[in-house]
Structure formats: structure tokens, C-alpha cells
Amino acid sequence: MADALRIGIAGLGTVGAALVRILQQRSNELAVSCGRPLVVTAVSARDRTRDRGADLSGITWYDDPLELAASADIDVFVELVGGANGAAHDSVRAALARGVHVVTANKALLAYHGVDLARIAEANSVILNYEAAVAGGIPVIKAMRESLTGNSFSRIYGIMNGTCNYILTRMEKEGLSFADCLAEAQRLGYAEADPAFDIDGNDTAHKLAILTTLAFGSEIAADEIYLEGISNISIDDIHAAADLGYRIKLLGVAQRTETGIEQRVHPTMVPLDSVIAQVDGVTNAVALESDILGELLMVGPGAGGNATASAVLGDITDIAKSRPGAQQVPVLGRPAHLLEPYRQAAMRSHEGGYFIRLRVADRIGVFASIAGRMAENGISLESIVQHAKRQPEAGAPQTIILVTHATMEGAVRQAVSAIREEGYLVGEPQVIRIERPKNG
Amino acid sequence: MADALRIGIAGLGTVGAALVRILQQRSNELAVSCGRPLVVTAVSARDRTRDRGADLSGITWYDDPLELAASADIDVFVELVGGANGAAHDSVRAALARGVHVVTANKALLAYHGVDLARIAEANSVILNYEAAVAGGIPVIKAMRESLTGNSFSRIYGIMNGTCNYILTRMEKEGLSFADCLAEAQRLGYAEADPAFDIDGNDTAHKLAILTTLAFGSEIAADEIYLEGISNISIDDIHAAADLGYRIKLLGVAQRTETGIEQRVHPTMVPLDSVIAQVDGVTNAVALESDILGELLMVGPGAGGNATASAVLGDITDIAKSRPGAQQVPVLGRPAHLLEPYRQAAMRSHEGGYFIRLRVADRIGVFASIAGRMAENGISLESIVQHAKRQPEAGAPQTIILVTHATMEGAVRQAVSAIREEGYLVGEPQVIRIERPKNG
Numbered sequence: 001m002a003d004a005l006r007i008g009i010a011g012l013g014t015v016g017a018a019l020v021r022i023l024q025q026r027s028n029e030l031a032v033s034c035g036r037p038l039v040v041t042a043v044s045a046r047d048r049t050r051d052r053g054a055d056l057s058g059i060t061w062y063d064d065p066l067e068l069a070a071s072a073d074i075d076v077f078v079e080l081v082g083g084a085n086g087a088a089h090d091s092v093r094a095a096l097a098r099g100v101h102v103v104t105a106n107k108a109l110l111a112y113h114g115v116d117l118a119r120i121a122e123a124n125s126v127i128l129n130y131e132a133a134v135a136g137g138i139p140v141i142k143a144m145r146e147s148l149t150g151n152s153f154s155r156i157y158g159i160m161n162g163t164c165n166y167i168l169t170r171m172e173k174e175g176l177s178f179a180d181c182l183a184e185a186q187r188l189g190y191a192e193a194d195p196a197f198d199i200d201g202n203d204t205a206h207k208l209a210i211l212t213t214l215a216f217g218s219e220i221a222a223d224e225i226y227l228e229g230i231s232n233i234s235i236d237d238i239h240a241a242a243d244l245g246y247r248i249k250l251l252g253v254a255q256r257t258e259t260g261i262e263q264r265v266h267p268t269m270v271p272l273d274s275v276i277a278q279v280d281g282v283t284n285a286v287a288l289e290s291d292i293l294g295e296l297l298m299v300g301p302g303a304g305g306n307a308t309a310s311a312v313l314g315d316i317t318d319i320a321k322s323r324p325g326a327q328q329v330p331v332l333g334r335p336a337h338l339l340e341p342y343r344q345a346a347m348r349s350h351e352g353g354y355f356i357r358l359r360v361a362d363r364i365g366v367f368a369s370i371a372g373r374m375a376e377n378g379i380s381l382e383s384i385v386q387h388a389k390r391q392p393e394a395g396a397p398q399t400i401i402l403v404t405h406a407t408m409e410g411a412v413r414q415a416v417s418a419i420r421e422e423g424y425l426v427g428e429p430q431v432i433r434i435e436r437p438k439n440g
Numbered sequence: 441m442a443d444a445l446r447i448g449i450a451g452l453g454t455v456g457a458a459l460v461r462i463l464q465q466r467s468n469e470l471a472v473s474c475g476r477p478l479v480v481t482a483v484s485a486r487d488r489t490r491d492r493g494a495d496l497s498g499i500t501w502y503d504d505p506l507e508l509a510a511s512a513d514i515d516v517f518v519e520l521v522g523g524a525n526g527a528a529h530d531s532v533r534a535a536l537a538r539g540v541h542v543v544t545a546n547k548a549l550l551a552y553h554g555v556d557l558a559r560i561a562e563a564n565s566v567i568l569n570y571e572a573a574v575a576g577g578i579p580v581i582k583a584m585r586e587s588l589t590g591n592s593f594s595r596i597y598g599i600m601n602g603t604c605n606y607i608l609t610r611m612e613k614e615g616l617s618f619a620d621c622l623a624e625a626q627r628l629g630y631a632e633a634d635p636a637f638d639i640d641g642n643d644t645a646h647k648l649a650i651l652t653t654l655a656f657g658s659e660i661a662a663d664e665i666y667l668e669g670i671s672n673i674s675i676d677d678i679h680a681a682a683d684l685g686y687r688i689k690l691l692g693v694a695q696r697t698e699t700g701i702e703q704r705v706h707p708t709m710v711p712l713d714s715v716i717a718q719v720d721g722v723t724n725a726v727a728l729e730s731d732i733l734g735e736l737l738m739v740g741p742g743a744g745g746n747a748t749a750s751a752v753l754g755d756i757t758d759i760a761k762s763r764p765g766a767q768q769v770p771v772l773g774r775p776a777h778l779l780e781p782y783r784q785a786a787m788r789s790h791e792g793g794y795f796i797r798l799r800v801a802d803r804i805g806v807f808a809s810i811a812g813r814m815a816e817n818g819i820s821l822e823s824i825v826q827h828a829k830r831q832p833e834a835g836a837p838q839t840i841i842l843v844t845h846a847t848m849e850g851a852v853r854q855a856v857s858a859i860r861e862e863g864y865l866v867g868e869p870q871v872i873r874i875e876r877p878k879n880g
Contacts, residue, residue: 026590032774033589062679131587137733139579141585147571149473149578150466150755151750275739278715291460293577293750296740299715301733310733311589317589321769329761334472 002036005320006073010065011080012045014305015105015132017052019078019312020240024054030313034320044068053302066093069100076101076319078312084108087246096120103315105132105308111206111222114213115339118331128323128331129315133159133206135284137307138300140315144214144288145329151290153215157253157435162205162282163198163301164230164250168267169280172238176424178231190282200229201250201265208252211286212263214333216256219340221263228266240357240401241269244383247277251435260345275299276437277283287437295438338382348410353382355433356402357417359426362395366424370400370404373422377415380405397426403434444477446513448504450531452485454745455545455572459518459752470753473519474760484508504533509540516541516759524548536560543755545572545748549550551646554653555779558771560749567762569755574647575600575724577747578740579754585769586655586726591730593655597693597875600647602722602742603631603638604670604690608707609720612678612687616736618671630722640669641690641705644852648692648759651726652703654773656696661703661782668706677870680797680841681709684823687717691875700785708799709795709874715739716877727877735878737824788850793822793874796842796856799866802835806864810840813862817855820845837866843874 008022009016015333023030023040029104031037044062069077069091077095079102081088082248087107095102097120104110110117110133121128130142135158138253160164167181182199185191197203209222230250241248246269253439270277279285289295301307322328332339363411367384374381382403404412416429447463449456461482463470471477484502502508509517509531517535519542521528528549535542537560544550550557552572561568568843571581575598599605607621616624622639625631637643648661671688681688686709695702710717715737719725724742729735762768772779799808807824814821822843844852856869 022590026592029774030590031769079876107719118465139583142582142587143579146758147582147748147754150462150470150753275715275718276717283635290750291745292753294741294744294747296738298736298738300736304734306732307734310588310730311588313732314587318586323763331474334469338472382734 004037004039005034005037005316006041006075007078007316008042008068008071008074008076009040009078009080010044010068011082012043012052013080015308015312016043016045016080017054018305018309019080020052020054020056022313023311025155030317034317036320036430038316038320040115041070041073042071066094069095069302070098074100076103076316077108078316079104081107082106082108084112089113092117093120096124099124099126101127101319103129103309103312103319105130105312107133107203107206107210107340111209111220114210114220114332118336121331122328122336125324125328127319129318131315132308132311134210135286136300136302136303136304137310138286138298139283139311140211140288140298141214141288142314143296144211145297145333146294148288150291151292153254153290154213154287155255155289156211156287157251158286159249159276159279159284160252160286160302161198161204161250162284164204165279165284166190166282167199168230168233168238168248168250171233171235172242175235177235178233197200199231201227204252204265208254208263208265212254212261213339215254215288216261217334217338218261218340223343224263224342224344225387226264226266226347230267232430233267235401237357237432241355242272244355244401245272246355246434247269247272248432249276249279253435254341257345257349259349260343262345262347262350263348264347267434271436274437289438327370348408348411348413351406353406353436354404354412355432355434356404356412357430358400358419359397359400360400361424361426362398363424367400369422369424370419373415373418374402374404376418377411379407379411379415407428442476444479445474446479446481446515447518447756448482448508448511448514448516449480449518449520450484450508451522452483453520454494455748455752456483456485456520457519458745458749460492460494461498462749462753472767474757476760478756478760480636481513481684482508482511483518504616506534508540509535514540516543516756518545518756519544519549520752522548522643529553532557533560536564536566539566539642541567541759543569543752543759545570545752547573547643547646547650551660553766554650554660554772555776562768562776565764565768567759569758571755572748572751574650574742575726576744577740577750578724578726578738578742579751580651580726580728580738581654583736583738584651585773588728588730588733591732593696593728593730594653595693595695595729596655596727597691598726599689599716599724600692600726600742601638601644601690602724603635604644605719605724606630607639608673608678608688608690611673611675612682615675617675618673622851627855627875632662634873639671641667644690644692644705648705651692652701653779655694655728656701657774657778658701658780658782659666661784664703664782666704666706666787668708671705672842673872675841677797677872681795682712684795684841684843685712686710686795686874687712688872689716691782693875696788697785700783701791702785702787704787704790707872709872711876714877728835734837740742778874785798788848788853791846793846793876794844794852795872795874796852797870798840798842798845798859799837800840802838802863802865803864807840809862810842810859813842813855813858814842816858817851819847819851819855
């Protein structure tokens, strides 16, 4: 049997501790699958006293990830520190630069420094694996980098934030408000005390930016993503969606268009009978549409210590099976120096269906006016209805719901703005994009 | 750039022709991803005159796959001939034995000779890849062999036959009979002129046998699978399932139990709101349940020239990136000589929920008798109802539907047999197993 693969793990939080336990408990099976033992030789973490459910005796401890990355005792540096910059970035960079393979679960690091790190990895002929950075345990990076080689992607989209999906699922199933579901998610540990990063869509955006590069071969552009969170989704929207045969999900979508690449994260209506509409709670899902394969959808746990550790472990075992001299899979699907500049499509030219919910004063001619503003902007309507349920009293504001056929975002914005000027709107109009899976 | 990978393709049917076209049309992108050109140097096929939409000039032609496998001009032998034995088996064996990598899409070959071929591949340090053999374009083999290394599987199940899923979907959506849908599937080319191999579950069984070995590390046992096809599923079963909140799918299921491994292919009721219930038409789906990751579900095209070629291409690119001396991924997840003997669990000890539909004479005491036979066999009922819809006239046979809580197959068989002896049954009783995804 070949020499052991010596693993250094920076960060012994939930994922790191789970990883050490699994590496120890499954050492025999792993050695058989990989043809060599996998051994944790060094770790870095601040707290040396906490019980992590694993035997850490005989493992070299470092306080600083940078010291661990510089250690001569490791073949792979596993970064579980987190954060786009600081210790995570410095230590990963240092490890790659000295020719040590790296595995990371850090989406922010990849989203902001991925191209630079890929260049360093490729210049030093080492592997940089990051399966756990996107959609946790779902092997979407491997599918895109290895299984779908040769395919040309047209669109990728997914539910990549468990917190948002949990909240939307609870709202629908139990008729609760956004605020109540958020509080519940926080109580259960599914949402952070400061939930903005999740519910505003930033977390999804980081993951989407990585997938966009793998799909379209352009440089990572994590800050050029159209962002809309879920905090203004009301239970009325969810009910109206259900009445129309849709369910609301926070999707990240990347799409090749004639004018560039669209990257967008927003609440989205998907058909109720589509597979992705059934993805409930904290579960994630990623759909890949490509020209040779067609559509591939993967559904699985997007977070959690064990699921994330499983993805990290898969990355480590790939390194264990590799040998110096083998052609490494390009970190970002194609070699970093061949990535194209990112060319962003204007959000105004996004084409799709729209759901528009308006509260209007109970006045003669409103219906006609709304229909008129739509027509003037060339928007073809699939339906325009006064909300059938929850009829208000006479004289009270009424709800009108429009669903458009495929149209341009710019036209919708212009029509809504024209309607706003008419003076009969009560409160803010709600606009939610509709996304349809390729197969129905 | 490294030397070209020289590819020999045996079989230029739909998949082979698609593969040659893709390799030619995408040659630049593939060379960039793989770090070396991929070149088709030789093919074998009977008909040299047919137009395959690809430039075959300059490619060496062989009439016999065995000659191709023996050719000195190839680094990879791609077997697209089909069939468990004969030319496919002989040529794959010969290629592996002389140290040539093999990619195959042949499920029957793997199901019946997989362990033997894995031994030869491993003894000669060459790669045997077969992603396309199970669920077409869905990268389930790679997920199990590479992404989930270290995981212990508890259950795998899936929709792995597009013909059956197409027929069941049409029956439900359009209220058509099995025979009508089968005829339609044949007209559209989704079913063979002799459809028995698909609709009796044999095709699913071949694929399941391969996944079972990857999941549980036992030798492939393609002939030790409990088989029930879909030909006796009626539109009444489908309606009754829907009334109870289920949909009927032909599933292949492999499961580790205390007494051994269960391998079974049968019509199965899955909850209507589960993700897999939404997988319609010819689409396939595979679910993997394991202890570290949790549940991973993959949905995608299970057949078709392009989708299959995409999977074959992924296998080829993995070989292109490998180098002699690298530890190969064990063909069947663990080295062939370490596979354990297959230990089959008795189907009588299968535990699960059951749907039982009985047509009975309209006679006093029948309800009580049925309930009694169930109780005597220790079967706890979730529901027992006279079918609410389609009430027969007084005196005509009535339909009674039972749904059991988790119980043993043996008990159900005994209870049904006891009911049969009572003499009030009209026609054959229908028994359909219920399967629940882990998460709901």
C-alpha cells in the first residue's frame, strides 16, 4: 500500500470535528477505497480543551492556520476556518504556493479569490477542491467539472440556501408570517442571529457565482449579481402563487443570453408540479441544463456538519487517489488563464414570465387602466384577476393579480411605474419572476 | 500539451454516432479541459456506408470489435455493442487484459460479468468506467464511487426504466389503460417491439444489481432480485393510489437489513408530495441514502443517444486526465477481491407498508372477515375502506382497499391467502408495496 496521505485540518468547529471523527472511524474502509491510509497529522484551532468526540492525541496542534499551512507534515491542507479574507485566504494561498493540495468548504473565499487561487494551484500543479462550498453535500462541483465535460450549459439554477427554503416552506405549510418563520428558524439554529446574509440572498449569490464560472467559463463575478431577498414575501403572495399553480422559492439563476450572462437571486415562482417545487425545508437543489445531457437535477442536504464533512471527505479521497504528474482537473472547469472576462447581461433585458400583485382603490376604470398600461408596454397577459379569495368589503382596496407571458423586465418595470403614476395604487406593488424548468 | 488520448469505439449506433460527433465538434474545449487532445483513431461497426453525421475519414475501420480491442492504435476501448455475452464481453475482456482502458454503457455486461471484469482491470491497473450503464446521463456511478467515499449506505432506490415511467405517467395523466399506453410508447419509440425486458422489470434489475454492489460491497447478484413488472397495474390502482395520497412508480430498491440485502423491483406507491413522485415520463431518478451525507436524489435523462453519449464522454475525460501509476478508483467501489459474498434477505421478511385492493362479493360479514384475517396475522391497518368512488350497484362485487402500517411481507401473504380461502374474493387481489423517502 502506498504512503499515507497526511491531512492538516484548519478549524475544528462542527464540520472539522465531524471530519476528524469520520476519518478515524472509517479509516479501514477509506484506506481500501483510496489504496492508502488517510491520516490526520495536524490541526489548527483556538480551543484545545473542547471535547470534539475524536481522539486528537498524537496530532500536532497549531494555534494559527498559517503555521499549519506551512507545516512540513501535511500533504493536504483542509481549510474550514471561513471568511473570504484573513486567515482562511492567507493560509490557502500559502499552502497552494508551496505545492500542498487544498480542500476548502469556503464559498466566500472561492467567490472572491477563486480565480487567483486557481492560478496559483495550476502554476504549482496541485489540486484545489471545494465541493462543500456550493450546496453542501450535493456533488454539483464534481458533476460540472468531471461528468459534464464537453457539455455547453444554457442555464443553471437552484435552491442553495436552506434558511430561506425552510422559511418559505413553513410559511406555506402553516400559514405563518415571514417574521414568525424567521424567529422559528433562529430558535432551531437554521438561521443566524443576524439573518441578513441568508435572507437577503448573499449566501446564494456566493454559491451561484462559483457555478456560473463552471458553467460559462467566465471569471467569477460575485458582486455582479442581481439580488432580491425573501423578506418582503407575504403569506398573500404564497396563497396567490398556489392558486395559480406555483410555489415560491428563493432561486439563484445563471443563464447565457445574447447580451451576456444573467446572474440573479430572487424569490421565484416555479410550477407546483415541477420536481424542484417539492424540495422542502432546509434541503437544497441544483439544476443543470446543458446541450448534450439535457437537464440534471440534484437534491440533497445543503448544510450541516456531517453532510458538509461528507463533501470535504470526497474531495480528500480524490486527492488521495491522484499522483504527481497526473493532469489535474482545472480548478474552475477550464484553466484559470483561459477564463473569459465576465460580461453581464442587463437585468432590464431579462426575459420571462411575471407575477404582479397590486392593491388598488375600489374605483371604476382601474382594471381598464392596468390592462392599458400593460398593453402600451407590449406585455401580453396570461391572466388578470381580482383575487378570488378574501373578498374585501365594498369600497375597501382590492387585490388584482396579473400573470404575464414571457416579456422583458424593462417593460414590466415601465408598466408598473406607469400604473404607480395613476394614483390608485395602495401600498407597494409586488413583482415576482416566474421560472420554468426545461421539461415542463 | 500531452499526447492525444486515442479512442476506439465499438458500435456506431445512436450512442456511438452521437459520441463521434461530439468528440469532433467539441475537440478544442475537450483538449483544454483534459490537457490533451481526444482523438477517435478507430471504430468497429458492420455498416460502413450509413451516414452518421460525422467525418469518419482517416479513422481505421474494423468489422469485428475483437480486432478493434486488439488494435495497437487505441488507449481506450469504448464498448457500445451491447449484450451480456458475445462480442461485447469478449472484446472488453481482451482490451482490459492487454492493459487498455475500457468505457462501456452496457448494463447487462456489468450485471453478469462485472466482478470478473473488475478483477481483470485491477490486475492490469487499467480503468473500467461504466457511468452510462445505470440511469443514462445521471452521474450516479461517480457519486457513489467518488463523492460518497466513506459513507455507509442504508438504502438506494430509483426510477431506472424510462419506458415504465412513461407508461405509468400517461396512465395517470390521461386515464388510459396499460395496454393503450404501451402501444403509444411503442409508436413513439420509447418501448421495444418486445417490451417484456422493460415492463417486467429486468432492465431495472440489471441496473439495480450494479448499484447494490457499489452500495454494500457485495458481489453482483443480478439473478437474485425479486421481480414484479407493471403489466398488472390498472387504472383503478392508479386512481386508488391518488385518493390515498400516493403515486405508483416502478422502483428498484436495494436495502441493507438484519438478515441480508434486499434487492427488489416492483410497482411501488410513493407519497404524492415526495420529490421522486414528480419524476414524470421517460426521466429517471436515483436516491442514495447514507449515514454521513443523508439523502441525495439525482434526476435526469435515463436514455437517449446524446444523454448516454454525455455519460460515456465523462468517463473518457476521466481517463484522459489519469496517468499510469495513479491509484485507480476501484471499479466496484472496493477492490474486486475484497467484495463480500452476496447474502440475500428473504422477501418474506421485507418490512414496509402495503396497499391491498380486493374485489369481494356483496355479502354480510366480508368486512369483518377481512379485518379478522389481518388481525390474526398481526397486521395493523392504517385504513380499510370501501372504495369511495365508482359505487357499484347493490349485489355487484365491491372494492375494498386496505393500507397497512409497516408489517412483514410474510404476514401480508398469509393474510391474503387466508382471505382467498374464505371464498368471497372476485378475481385476483392486488398488493402494492409502499416506499417512503427518508425525509417525509
